[in-house]
Amino acid sequence: MNFDYSEEQHLLAQSVRQFLTKEYTFAARQAIIESDQGYSEQVWATFAEMGLLGLPFASDVGGFGGNAVDLMPVMEAIGDGLIVEPYLASVGLGGQLIARGGSQAQKQEILPALVTGQCKLAFAQTEREARYNLAHVACRAEKTAHRYTLEGEKCVVLHAPCADKLIVSARTTGPATAADGISLFVVDRNAPGVTLTPYRTIDNLRAADVRFAGTVVPAEALIGQEGQALPLIEAVVDYATALVCAEAVGAMQFANDTTLEYLKTRKQFGVPIGSFQALQHRMVEMTIIFEQAKSMTCLACVKADSADADERRRIISAAKIHIAEACRHISQEAVQLHGGMGMTEELKISHTFRRLTMIAQTFGDADHHLERFAACG
Amino acid sequence: MDLNYSAEEMAFRDEVRAWLKDNLPDALRYKVVNYEELTKEDLLRWQKITAERGWGAPDWPEEWGGTNWTIVQRHIFEEECGYAGCPPRIPFGVAMCAPVLHKFGTQEQKQRFLPGMYNGDVFWCQGYSEPGSGSDLASLKTSAVREGDSYVVNGQKIWTTWAQHADWIFCLVRTNTDVPKRQQGISFLLMDMNTPGISVRPLMLMDGGHEVNEVFFDDVRVPAENLVHEENDGWTVAKYLLGYERLGTGNTGASKREVLRVKELAAQQSKNGRPLMDDPRFRDRLSRVEVELMALEITNLRFLDQMRGGRAPGAEVSLLKIRGTEIQQALTELMLEAVGPLAQPFRSLRATDFDQHTASIAPRYCNYRKTSIYAGSNEIQRNIISKASLGL
Ligand SMILES: Cc1cc2nc3c(=O)[nH]c(=O)nc-3n(C[C@H](O)[C@H](O)[C@H](O)COP(=O)(O)OP(=O)(O)OC[C@H]3O[C@@H](n4cnc5c(N)ncnc54)[C@H](O)[C@@H]3O)c2cc1C
Ligand SMILES: Cc1cc2nc3c(=O)[nH]c(=O)nc-3n(C[C@H](O)[C@H](O)[C@H](O)COP(=O)(O)OP(=O)(O)OC[C@H]3O[C@@H](n4cnc5c(N)ncnc54)[C@H](O)[C@@H]3O)c2cc1C
Numbered sequence: 096m097n098f099d100y101s102e103e104q105h106l107l108a109q110s111v112r113q114f115l116t117k118e119y120t121f122a123a124r125q126a127i128i129e130s131d132q133g134y135s136e137q138v139w140a141t142f143a144e145m146g147l148l149g150l151p152f153a154s155d156v157g158g159f160g161g162n163a164v165d166l167m168p169v170m171e172a173i174g175d176g177l178i179v180e181p182y183l184a185s186v187g188l189g190g191q192l193i194a195r196g197g198s199q200a201q202k203q204e205i206l207p208a209l210v211t212g213q214c215k216l217a218f219a220q221t222e223r224e225a226r227y228n229l230a231h232v233a234c235r236a237e238k239t240a241h242r243y244t245l246e247g248e249k250c251v252v253l254h255a256p257c258a259d260k261l262i263v264s265a266r267t268t269g270p271a272t273a274a275d276g277i278s279l280f281v282v283d284r285n286a287p288g289v290t291l292t293p294y295r296t297i298d299n300l301r302a303a304d305v306r307f308a309g310t311v312v313p314a315e316a317l318i319g320q321e322g323q324a325l326p327l328i329e330a331v332v333d334y335a336t337a338l339v340c341a342e343a344v345g346a347m348q349f350a351n352d353t354t355l356e357y358l359k360t361r362k363q364f365g366v367p368i369g370s371f372q373a374l375q376h377r378m379v380e381m382t383i384i385f386e387q388a389k390s391m392t393c394l395a396c397v398k399a400d401s402a403d404a405d406e407r408r409r410i411i412s413a414a415k416i417h418i419a420e421a422c423r424h425i426s427q428e429a430v431q432l433h434g435g436m437g438m439t440e441e442l443k444i445s446h447t448f449r450r451l452t453m454i455a456q457t458f459g460d461a462d463h464h465l466e467r468f469a470a471c472g
Numbered sequence: 473m474d475l476n477y478s479a480e481e482m483a484f485r486d487e488v489r490a491w492l493k494d495n496l497p498d499a500l501r502y503k504v505v506n507y508e509e510l511t512k513e514d515l516l517r518w519q520k521i522t523a524e525r526g527w528g529a530p531d532w533p534e535e536w537g538g539t540n541w542t543i544v545q546r547h548i549f550e551e552e553c554g555y556a557g558c559p560p561r562i563p564f565g566v567a568m569c570a571p572v573l574h575k576f577g578t579q580e581q582k583q584r585f586l587p588g589m590y591n592g593d594v595f596w597c598q599g600y601s602e603p604g605s606g607s608d609l610a611s612l613k614t615s616a617v618r619e620g621d622s623y624v625v626n627g628q629k630i631w632t633t634w635a636q637h638a639d640w641i642f643c644l645v646r647t648n649t650d651v652p653k654r655q656q657g658i659s660f661l662l663m664d665m666n667t668p669g670i671s672v673r674p675l676m677l678m679d680g681g682h683e684v685n686e687v688f689f690d691d692v693r694v695p696a697e698n699l700v701h702e703e704n705d706g707w708t709v710a711k712y713l714l715g716y717e718r719l720g721t722g723n724t725g726a727s728k729r730e731v732l733r734v735k736e737l738a739a740q741q742s743k744n745g746r747p748l749m750d751d752p753r754f755r756d757r758l759s760r761v762e763v764e765l766m767a768l769e770i771t772n773l774r775f776l777d778q779m780r781g782g783r784a785p786g787a788e789v790s791l792l793k794i795r796g797t798e799i800q801q802a803l804t805e806l807m808l809e810a811v812g813p814l815a816q817p818f819r820s821l822r823a824t825d826f827d828q829h830t831a832s833i834a835p836r837y838c839n840y841r842k843t844s845i846y847a848g849s850n851e852i853q854r855n856i857i858s859k860a861s862l863g864l
Contacts, residue, residue, distance in 0.1 A: 226812050227812065431850075438677050
């Protein structure tokens with residue numbers, strides 16, 4: 096048994112953190128989120144140079160063949176720095192769907208460009224009625240000759256505004272919630288018949304609702320077999336869930352560190368507020384919850400690529416239950432222990448609070464995963 | 473034991489309800505129930521409407537416009553207002569500074585300030601907290617030095633709610649530093665926000681709203697006649713006021729309305745093809761909050777009943793504040809969970825095409841973290857119960 100990162104993993108994590116500490120300061124991030132694009136091309140290019148964009152992909156597309164554990168320290172750093180660039184959407188979701196399900200031609204077209212930072216991806220999956228059910232796909236794709244025509248709407252597609260290509264789930268057969276009949280397509284974000292309603296999210300990412308109206312794609316845009324995409328979607332979302340857990344761990348580590356620092360430095364009644372036992376015990380509880388969450392994240396990342404789908408489901412859901420509750424608890428307590436300061440836009444902790452609030456519900460909230468876990472037997 | 477309202481109280485409730493139905497403007501109600509930011513005009517408008525009915529300040533002495541209602545009637549009025557979706561009463565004038573003036577003010581001060589508060593003509597804010605003095609209010613440093621018939625004020629306040637709207641501010645200032653106890657040497661001073669030397673800087677909260685500010689005082693000359701009560705005995709005033717500040721924080725009426733909102737949202741959202749409201753996990757959590765709210769409401773009435781017998785509000789006010797704010801926060805959390813992925817959209821990048829009725833929910837959840845921090849944090853409230861009620 097060994098819970099340590101390897102030498103390589105450690106070094107990569109260190110260089111990522113060094114870069115982010117220097118170039119992705121809170122002030123720099125504020126400028127990025129207020130910019131028109133809402134992310135930084137320069138940071139993205141640096142991620143490519145550092146090899147982060149190719150980390151999990153095969154060497155024939157320019158990648159390094161890493162697994163989820165290799166990505167874990169990167170995701171932690173992303174959570175710590177509250178990085179708003181589309182890493183999870185491109186590398187964790189879109190790129191994975193292509194790498195695991197795509198044809199040779201699709202891989203060669205998209206992945207090398209993704210690895211070098213020339214192509215960003217977004218996963219258009221969620222629908223207004225779907226909640227967290229991955230099988231709920233009402234968006235339709237009609238096949239005619241050598242083409243598909245897409246009709247329908249996706250919502251809260253994270254990073255869609257900056258994506259070059261969207262990976263879209265659409266139904267080729269069956270009723271809206273059937274497991275069978277879901278297909279995946281690669282669609283240019285600028286293709287005719289694709290309309291974005293872009294917005295800023297509460298955690299300062301960019302997202303959009305995306306309408307497809309008579310959007311025509313060639314038959315080659317289909318990823319994998321027609322109608323058989325659900326297992327792939329499920330596996331990739333589980334993988335991304337493990338990654339977002341790691342992002343949460345990074346964010347919670349920051350929340351705990353900065354709160355502890357605040358307890359030691361903020362004085363009221365002539366003493367540091369950390370000398371009040373009422374607050375000491377709260378901080379201890381945050382620490383315990385963090386350690387448990389981190390352990391569950393290690394487990395989730397180790398099992399994220401497991402060939403045994405039942406085992407993978409059970410463990411990813413267990414981790415997400417834990418992380419969802421830890422996100423809520425730690426973010427709320429961190430703000431509370433900062434008093435009024437915790438409420439302000441000017442302090443990073445309020446941004447971490449918002450990100451953790453959203454991660455708690457990303458890819459399913461605790462209720463959703465409790466049900467899934469229980470169903471695993 | 474009889475836990476029902478009397479026939480007269482029921483009749484009173486119906487009267488209030490009917491009046492609210494006819495007089496609460498839809499535009500105001502809409503903003504309140506959709507968590508939209510209220511303007512200064514909105515807030516003053518509602519004060520004016522209640523003033524016209526003679527209900528502008530129920531708890532004031534009758535000669536100044538009070539209604540002479542019983543404590544239960546006052547509670548009913550507040551409940552109904554909260555439930556109906558009225559704008560909050562601007563607490564700082566009518567509900568905070570006014571009780572101080574009634575108890576400690578001179579006749580001249582009362583005549584000068586009370587009508588403007590009552591009629592919704594003058595907007596007040598509260599300058600207590602400072603960067604170094606939050607929970608430990610008595611450590612405040614903003615100084616007021618007597619020079620002839622003026623005080624010269626220097627220093628800074630923070631978290632001043634709605635200072636950007638305010639015409640006047642009531643402040644705690646230090647008039648004497650050479651005292652054995654920090655609570656001595658504090659005075660209660662009223663200032664016109666237009667006085668030269670006062671500047672206001674907005675502090676944005678994480679929901680994107682501008683509700684609090686920093687207020688800076690740079691050689692501000694304030695007429696000495698604006699001192700309330702005796703110089704250096706402002707702490708007596710402050711403590712008196714804190715009881716009032718916390719009295720209104722239970723907000724059970726508004727929470728009942730928010731329960732309905734949760735139910736409405738959960739009915740609209742579907743989970744596995746059925747309304748989320750049918751989901752037992754979600755339903756159970758909502759029911760627990762409803763039960764907690766019921767317990768708070770009855771506890772509130774039980775305390776009111778005791779106070780009707782003439783007992784002053786004590787540490788039980790802290791209990792209402794703690795539980796009341798916990799319930800408010802729990803309800804915002806349930807809403808967030810109810811809308812799931814649809815909670816994430818926040819602000820449109822174009823002005824025109826944003827139709828996300830769920831976009832106000834996450835900001836509300838964020839904003840309501842304040843309720844366990846302000847008006848004496850919930851930790852401080854627990855300290856009060858521990859010391860004052862339990863003798864620990
Ligand atoms: C089933 C059982 C088996 C045990 N076995 C052993 C044994 O094998 N060997 C042995 O030596 N002892 C043993 N103990 C004794 C045990 O270690 C003591 O009960 C324990 O240390 C608490 O001491 P106390 O009972 O005197 O309670 P107290 O110390 O009087 O504590 C009373 C309460 O006050 C709390 N408290 C005390 N100080 C603080 C503080 N500074 N801050 C916050 N809270 C505080 C405690 O947590 C507790 O809730 C055993 C006890 C039990 C119940
Ligand atoms: C939205 C908002 C509006 C506000 N409006 C106003 C206003 O209009 N006018 C005004 O004057 N003030 C206002 N306040 C200020 C508010 O009263 C203070 O924020 C509050 O008193 C807490 O002070 P602080 O923020 O300095 O936190 P601190 O006092 O620094 O507290 C930090 C943490 O330590 C805890 N703590 C402190 N002391 C103890 C102790 N002895 N034991 C245990 N825990 C302790 C606190 O509970 C908190 O969790 C507002 C605040 C907010 C957030």
